[in-house]
Amino acid sequence: MLKVEAIQAGYGDINILWDVSLSVEKGQFTTIIGTNGAGKTTLLRAIMGLIPLKTGAIRLEGTDISRYETWDMNERGLCLIPEGRMVFREMSVEENLMMGAYPQKSRANAKQNLESVYARFPRLKERYKQLAGSLSGGESQMLAMGRGLMSEPDIILIDEPSLGLAPVIVNDIFDILRGLKDEGKTIVLVEQNTHRSVEMADHVYLMQSGKVILSQNAADVDLDALHDLYFAR
Structure with missing residues (x-):
C-alpha cells in the first residue's frame, strides 16, 4: 500500500535520512521506534511532502507521490497527526x-x-x-x-502521541489506538514507548542515526535484543 524506497532527505545541506526503506500493508499497524534524533519525525515529514527527497521514492498504491505537494496528501488518503x-x-x-x-x-x-x-x-x-x-x-x-x-x-501517520502525557492518559491514547487497529485502520506509529507500541504492532522498524537497522514482524521481536540495539549497547 505504502512503500518508502531508499530515500535520503533532510533540511538544507544537512541530511537526516540515509537510504531508508519500509513497507506498510493495508490494515497493518506499523511501529517505528528509535531514540531522539533517529530520524523518525523527519521520515513522516518526508512521506507527507513537508520536506523534499534528495534520492529515492515514496509510492502509494504503486503511484510515486514523492513530488506531490503536502496539501495533496489528504486527498490521496494520507493523514499526519503531528508531534506536539x-x-x-x-x-x-x-x-x-x-x-x-x-x-x-x-x-x-x-x-x-x-x-x-x-x-x-x-x-x-x-x-x-x-x-x-x-x-x-x-x-x-x-x-x-x-x-x-x-x-x-486510508493511512494514519501518528507522531509520538504519548509524549509528555501522564500515564493514565497514555493508557487512554493506546486504548484509542487499539480501537483504530481493531477497526482495520492502516496505522504508522512513531513512538518511544517500546513495550506498548511493539505489543500493538504487526511490524516493527527500529531507526538509528537516520537509518533502519531492524525490520521485523512484531511477533518475532525480542524486546531485550531490541533494547540492546535501541540503546546501541
Whole structure:
C-alpha cells in the first residue's frame, strides 16, 4: 500500500535520512521506534511532502507521490497527526475538528464524521465550544487525533502521541489506538514507548542515526535484543 524506497532527505545541506526503506500493508499497524534524533519525525515529514527527497521514492498504491505537494496528501488518503498536537489554539474544539474535513473527498460526510469523533472522544463532545488552547495535554492529543480522522484517511501517520502525557492518559491514547487497529485502520506509529507500541504492532522498524537497522514482524521481536540495539549497547 505504502512503500518508502531508499530515500535520503533532510533540511538544507544537512541530511537526516540515509537510504531508508519500509513497507506498510493495508490494515497493518506499523511501529517505528528509535531514540531522539533517529530520524523518525523527519521520515513522516518526508512521506507527507513537508520536506523534499534528495534520492529515492515514496509510492502509494504503486503511484510515486514523492513530488506531490503536502496539501495533496489528504486527498490521496494520507493523514499526519503531528508531534506536539499543533491544534489551532484560538479556535474552538469543533472548529478544529471541522478543519480536518477540509479535503474535498471528506466534506460531504463532515457532520457524520463529527458525530463519530465525538462518540470516540466523549471528552471533546463535552468541550466542543471550548477554545483548543485551554485544553489539557491529553485533550489536545485527542483533538489532534480526532481532527485527523475527520479527513477519512486510508493511512494514519501518528507522531509520538504519548509524549509528555501522564500515564493514565497514555493508557487512554493506546486504548484509542487499539480501537483504530481493531477497526482495520492502516496505522504508522512513531513512538518511544517500546513495550506498548511493539505489543500493538504487526511490524516493527527500529531507526538509528537516520537509518533502519531492524525490520521485523512484531511477533518475532525480542524486546531485550531490541533494547540492546535501541540503546546501541
